[in-house]
Amino acid sequence: MTRSARRTSRMLQVAGAGAAALLALSACSSSDSDSAAKSGSPAKSDSASPDKVSGTVTVFAAASLKESFTALGKEFEKQHPGTKVTFSFGGSDSLAAGITGGAPADVFAAASPKTMKIVTDKGAAAGTPATFVRNQLEIATLPGNPDRIASLKDLAKSDLKVVLCDRTVPCGAAAQKALDGSGIELTPASYEEDVKSALNKVVLKEADAAVVYRTDVKAAGGKVEGVEFPESAKAVNDYPIALLKDAENTAAAKAFIALVRSPEGQRVLSGAGFLKP
Structure with a gap:
């Protein structure tokens, strides 16, 4: 066999080996794709991320x-x-x-x-x-506390206009619990539907004081002044x-x-x- 013929033979052998490798790789890839298709997921899967809140x-x-x-x-x-x-x-x-x-x-x-x-x-x-x-109760008074309210008992003064939350709402039930526990009888000027309504009576100067939550006194800023009373510790909600x-x-x-x-x-x-x- 001539040198040229031997060179041609070797080239054909290399080409055949390359083709076989390509066929094997293609078969492997096809197998992976078929497997992924059957499982309903891509061949390379990432861990599922949580549902987006929307x-x-x-x-x-x-x-x-x-x-x-x-x-x-x-x-x-x-x-x-x-x-x-x-x-x-x-x-x-x-x-x-x-x-x-x-x-x-x-x-x-x-x-x-x-x-x-x-x-x-x-x-x-x-x-x-x-x-x-x-949450804990506090007395909301007019800015500067002109009526000098210093305790829960002071609210029973006849010349004061005091409002409470309705007894069916938590702030009203807590206020009544504090009053009952102290033996204080108080007839409010009105019972309000919620704590904000009670507080607003003082803010609008339609009441001298209200028993509300200390969070509401704080939220009102300088529109009211808060007075703490020890009985509130027994009526925390x-x-x-x-x-x-x-x-x-x-x-x-x-x-x-x-x-x-x-x-x-x-x-x-x-x-x-x-x-x-």
Whole structure:
């Protein structure tokens, strides 16, 4: 065999080996693709990421949570672009009645276990409510405390116009508990539907004083002056929060509750004057 013939033979052998390798690689790739197709996933799969929180989450919350929850709502929307938090603030008893009556809501934050029980007894809560903060009463007076109110007993003076929250709402029930425990009889000028309404009577100078939460006194700034009283220590309210059974946006609702209970959420609430659970 000539040198030229031998060179041609070797070239044909190399070409054949290359073709065989290409065929094997193609078969292997085809096998991987077929396997992936049968399993419904790509050949190279990454671990599944959690569902993105989106849409609107509707929160029913006690009136005393208005300032702190509004701030947390803005933070939630910042953390989850495209989401929106809508609030309904009011007396916990009215909110609970609305929920059990079919009002659409995802989360309920009440100012007392008793009002939360209205919801849980009707099977409207998903899971067990968790206490996330506590709140204590304080007397709100006109700026400068012109009537020199220094104690709970002072509210019984006949020349003072005092307002209380209705006894069916947590702030009213707590105030009555403090009064009863001290043996003080007080006939208020009016009973208000929630703590903000009671506070506003003083802000508008329609009342000399009101028994409200210290968080509301703090939120009012210089519009009122707060007077602490020791009897309030025996009438502290626990605040429970719960995911609702008929929530339309469960993922966002759980994420909002997680923010409220997180260290960040607790800092906002503590800054507003709430006590740790």
